[in-house]
Amino acid sequence: MDDQPARYDPAEAEPRWQAAWETRGCFRAGDNAARPKYYVLEMFPYPSGRIHMGHVRNYTMGDVVARYKRARGFSVLHPMGWDAFGLPAENAARDRRVSPAEWTYSNIAAMRGQLKAMGLSLDWARELATCDASYYVHEQRMFLDMLDHDLAYRKEAAVNWDPVDQTVLANEQVIDGRGWRSGAAVEQRQLTQWFFRITAFAEDLLRSLDTLDRWPEKVRLMQKNWIGRSEGLRVRFDLVESDGTLWPEPLEIYTTRGDTLFGASFCAVAPDHPLAATAAARDPAIAAFVEECRRAGTSVATLETAEKKGVETGLSAVHPFVPGRMLPVYVANFILMEYGTGAIFGCPAHDQRDLDFARKYGLPVRLVVAPRDMTPEAMSVGDEAFTEDGVLIHSDFLDGLEVETAKEAVAARLEAQGRGERMVNYRLRDWGVSRQRYWGCPIPVIHCEACGVVPVPRADLPVRLPDDVRFDRPGNPLDHHPTWKHVACPQCSAPARRETDTFDTFVDSSWYFARFCSPHAADQPVERAAADRWMPVDQYIGGVEHAILHLLYSRFFTRAMRQIGYVGLDEPFAGLFTQGMVIHETYRDANGQWLYPEQVATRDGRPVHGDSGAPVTIGPAEKMSKSRCNVVDPEAIIAQYGADTARWFMLADTPPERDSEWTAAGVEGAWRFVQRVWRLIHEVADALPPAGAAGSSTDAGGASLALRQAAHRAIAAVTEDIEAFRFNRGVARIHELVNAIGAAQGAMDGQPAPAVLREALETLVLLIGPLMPHLAEEAWAALGHATLVAETAWPAADPTLVQSGEITIAVQVNGKRRAEVTVPRDAAQGALEQAALALDPVRRAMEGRPARKVIVVPNRIVNVVV
RNA sequence: GCGAGAGUGGCGGAAUGGUAGACGCGACGGCCUCAAAAGCCGUUGUCCGCAAGGGCAUGCCGGUUCGAGUCCGGCCUCUCGCACCA
Numbered sequence A: 001m002d003d004q005p006a007r008y009d010p011a012e013a014e015p016r017w018q019a020a021w022e023t024r025g026c027f028r029a030g031d032n033a034a035r036p037k038y039y040v041l042e043m044f045p046y047p048s049g050r051i052h053m054g055h056v057r058n059y060t061m062g063d064v065v066a067r068y069k070r071a072r073g074f075s076v077l078h079p080m081g082w083d084a085f086g087l088p089a090e091n092a093a094r095d096r097r098v099s100p101a102e103w104t105y106s107n108i109a110a111m112r113g114q115l116k117a118m119g120l121s122l123d124w125a126r127e128l129a130t131c132d133a134s135y136y137v138h139e140q141r142m143f144l145d146m147l148d149h150d151l152a153y154r155k156e157a158a159v160n161w162d163p164v165d166q167t168v169l170a171n172e173q174v175i176d177g178r179g180w181r182s183g184a185a186v187e188q189r190q191l192t193q194w195f196f197r198i199t200a201f202a203e204d205l206l207r208s209l210d211t212l213d214r215w216p217e218k219v220r221l222m223q224k225n226w227i228g229r230s231e232g233l234r235v236r237f238d239l240v241e242s243d244g245t246l247w248p249e250p251l252e253i254y255t256t257r258g259d260t261l262f263g264a265s266f267c268a269v270a271p272d273h274p275l276a277a278t279a280a281a282r283d284p285a286i287a288a289f290v291e292e293c294r295r296a297g298t299s300v301a302t303l304e305t306a307e308k309k310g311v312e313t314g315l316s317a318v319h320p321f322v323p324g325r326m327l328p329v330y331v332a333n334f335i336l337m338e339y340g341t342g343a344i345f346g347c348p349a350h351d352q353r354d355l356d357f358a359r360k361y362g363l364p365v366r367l368v369v370a371p372r373d374m375t376p377e378a379m380s381v382g383d384e385a386f387t388e389d390g391v392l393i394h395s396d397f398l399d400g401l402e403v404e405t406a407k408e409a410v411a412a413r414l415e416a417q418g419r420g421e422r423m424v425n426y427r428l429r430d431w432g433v434s435r436q437r438y439w440g441c442p443i444p445v446i447h448c449e450a451c452g453v454v455p456v457p458r459a460d461l462p463v464r465l466p467d468d469v470r471f472d473r474p475g476n477p478l479d480h481h482p483t484w485k486h487v488a489c490p491q492c493s494a495p496a497r498r499e500t501d502t503f504d505t506f507v508d509s510s511w512y513f514a515r516f517c518s519p520h521a522a523d524q525p526v527e528r529a530a531a532d533r534w535m536p537v538d539q540y541i542g543g544v545e546h547a548i549l550h551l552l553y554s555r556f557f558t559r560a561m562r563q564i565g566y567v568g569l570d571e572p573f574a575g576l577f578t579q580g581m582v583i584h585e586t587y588r589d590a591n592g593q594w595l596y597p598e599q600v601a602t603r604d605g606r607p608v609h610g611d612s613g614a615p616v617t618i619g620p621a622e623k624m625s626k627s628r629c630n631v632v633d634p635e636a637i638i639a640q641y642g643a644d645t646a647r648w649f650m651l652a653d654t655p656p657e658r659d660s661e662w663t664a665a666g667v668e669g670a671w672r673f674v675q676r677v678w679r680l681i682h683e684v685a686d687a688l689p690p691a692g693a694a695g696s697s698t699d700a701g702g703a704s705l706a707l708r709q710a711a712h713r714a715i716a717a718v719t720e721d722i723e724a725f726r727f728n729r730g731v732a733r734i735h736e737l738v739n740a741i742g743a744a745q746g747a748m749d750g751q752p753a754p755a756v757l758r759e760a761l762e763t764l765v766l767l768i769g770p771l772m773p774h775l776a777e778e779a780w781a782a783l784g785h786a787t788l789v790a791e792t793a794w795p796a797a798d799p800t801l802v803q804s805g806e807i808t809i810a811v812q813v814n815g816k817r818r819a820e821v822t823v824p825r826d827a828a829q830g831a832l833e834q835a836a837l838a839l840d841p842v843r844r845a846m847e848g849r850p851a852r853k854v855i856v857v858p859n860r861i862v863n864v865v866v
Numbered sequence B: 001g002c003g004a005g006a007g008u009g010g011c012g013g014a015a016u017g018g019u020a021g022a023c024g025c026g027a028c029g030g031c032c033u034c035a036a037a038a039g040c041c042g043u044u045g046u047c048c049g050c051a052a053g054g055g056c057a058u059g060c061c062g063g064u065u066c067g068a069g070u071c072c073g074g075c076c077u078c079u080c081g082c083a084c085c086a
Helices: A010-024 A053-071 A087-096 A100-117 A133-148 A198-211 A217-227 A258-263 A274-282 A284-296 A300-305 A352-361 A403-417 A528-534 A549-564 A634-641 A643-652 A664-685 A702-723 A727-746 A754-768 A773-782 A829-837 A840-846
Strands: A037-042 A075-077 A152-162 A167-169 A187-196 A229-240 A251-255 A266-269 A310-318 A326-332 A343-346 A420-426 A445-448 A452-455 A486-488 A495-498 A539-543 A576-579 A582-588 A600-603 A606-609 A617-623 A806-813 A816-824 A853-857 A861-865
Touching: A010 A100, A010 A643, A010 A773, A037 A053, A037 A528, A053 A075, A053 A539, A053 A576, A053 A582, A053 A634, A053 A643, A053 A702, A087 A100, A100 A634, A133 A152, A133 A549, A167 A187, A198 A217, A198 A229, A198 A420, A198 A549, A217 A549, A217 A576, A229 A258, A229 A326, A229 A403, A251 A258, A251 A266, A258 A403, A266 A310, A266 A352, A274 A284, A274 A310, A274 A326, A284 A310, A284 A326, A326 A352, A343 A352, A403 A420, A634 A643, A634 A664, A643 A664, A643 A727, A643 A773, A664 A727, A664 A754, A664 A773, A702 A727, A702 A754, A727 A754, A754 A773, A806 A840, A816 A829, A816 A840, A829 A840, A829 A853, A829 A861
Parallel strands: A037 A075, A037 A539, A251 A343, A266 A326, A539 A576, A806 A861
Antiparallel strands: A152 A167, A152 A187, A229 A251, A229 A310, A229 A420, A266 A343, A310 A326, A445 A452, A445 A495, A486 A495, A582 A617, A600 A606, A806 A816, A853 A861
């Protein structure tokens, strides 16, 4: 007799249940208006070709939420798509001679299969890819809408040029002076570019952050800092030449410290300020300095260590309140043209940069703010500027005022004189969206010699990408294409030139969540009724690396879409969860070569190379990356253990917002748990009363009561944990239920009633449903159900069973725990006190002293103070 | 430099101001087996003690409280974000 213990075989069962869900259409987003809607979305992937563990973690979490909400009676929208434009496709085309489209679509097919193998409850009928003309045609439409609404415009600007990727980068894509993808040192170039007017919403984007109470505080803060609002003053200084001639234009500066105006000892402008250009034109020394700044300004090392440097323009600024005081005007390397007005006045005593500069060039340091508790005479400025609050001194009409009051007074007087005004300044700048790349959404405009920039007529959309492009030389293949860009001007029919720039791919991902509401709408990007039904996204889940770029752009786009009329709200994501990364140990051999996890074995407790037996050094867990070889392929894990095991491990291991370390032992543990649950149910399934008889127990026996309590406590706890995104804790509660069921079955002092056992097992299966959906279905069927867990309601906890009649509380003497006592729930304080004082360990600890005080917290603790 | 977050067993981690270490991993001992795998039972913060029992323990120092991992003040360390922003 072959009595091998039967095992759950996910390779056989998982595809079977995936097919069952698909046949039943379980995950189609229903338009049943009777049910409340819930839109759960995970950040859609770039189709690189294979999913990685980060995807597994991200999509598992989203799937738990989607399945749970469905079970709670919500009509759930849970879609998936592909962020499919981007440079890797062009690189693949260049290196492997496949077309970017071919490469991308075959990657999508492969990854779709992998995601399906995970058993995600997605509505695949809504799948979209941003590289489909059926998607980007609407992006082009929206761009024309944005032109109409003055939310898109063209200007020449100094842009960040990535010399390796040969493209322009947004400020957000420059990290420490380097391109976010290529890592190349970014250069400054003057180019005419398309911009989105994100600054039009700066104030609103900032203020509305306060309403996003289901976003992580950290992300809101990062966006707040990125928008960078500051209140200050714009001040115009008259300029005079060395011979006293008045310069035609005053110099406009920006400051947040108007109160220190009497401490001014110089002015400075950015190297790319118009005044610097004018000065450079007549003085080669200045021209040389400006050129030097332009070159140095892009290199990381110099940015961080650069010493404050400048050259005099030969002009002087007249102090607005002290007519006789002339301030030399410099071109200085630490002034940024992009911030404020690109010009400042320097007050060395109260600004560290100004002080460094003044010391270098021997400029006066005038103290105008003193701490409240110090006499002005005692103050001196060494190498450190005084930047704290205090009282104004040596400042004429400001003397004796607090800093804040002084700012007001200065602003009022300048405004009265017409020399300046209050001004709110933002660090945020308009979003440059032009990219000199092929594999992106073409910007639908035509350049005509006579008519200028002409939008492509809507009837002519989409502007499709040509298929026959070559990647054999650097630069934009669209620009090199022999015919594509040559078109007739829509207005005058004269020969004209197509815009060959494409959109930044962040544009594609800034509105896909809205498109999912009506993914097949042909005439418009978003059907208003569908958007009104589904938006906002109730729960958005993704990596914190998108805390600024993608999320800010999406918030901007939603505002733009509202202005145009596509949607009726400003904030696209009501709830946001940022998950941690998946990390893994690293391994190196004696030569420092990285090794893959599967190359490493353990012999005599030491890590060695599996083949050679040579010793291996284990490094700390880091983000999974191919270059370090510390990657684990989800497909291999799913093939070996099944999707449920991978999902369970991801959920069980670590709180979802933290980095999670993938370990072989952990996966084995998850696998054993899968088998344990399956066995638990199979061993008793035949002996149970039929399905439908659960919970009908009138048996008040101890074992039955205890098991019912365990089950209902698990329901209450797991429900709470899933709602709060504490999946690891929910997993622990499910373990406890499994332990309780096992203990009840093995108990010597009376078995639980079969109906109670059935109820406990069914509860277990339903609680597992969102986490390990295939195993849940398999177990549900084994318990005799013909229905699907995916279509079964979430269990409800009976409050009378969640609390027990007796509780055990601790008894302390002078704050130290000495004993515990079991009493009826809600026992009277007096009874508790008496019971506690009667305990042996308590009396021993009291050493015969009388209780001075007894603190009784009902159902919590008793503390005897002696 | 500015801002935010985090420091708890061998490890991942639990703990509305109320029994610190739930749950899992690992480890150790045992059962089953010819043997193994799988499974099952038990032990597992640390120190003293044969035991009963007791001492010490949540990065460090202080404070509030009957009671602090949790609150307050001051340090240390690590992680992340921003960074010449006037």
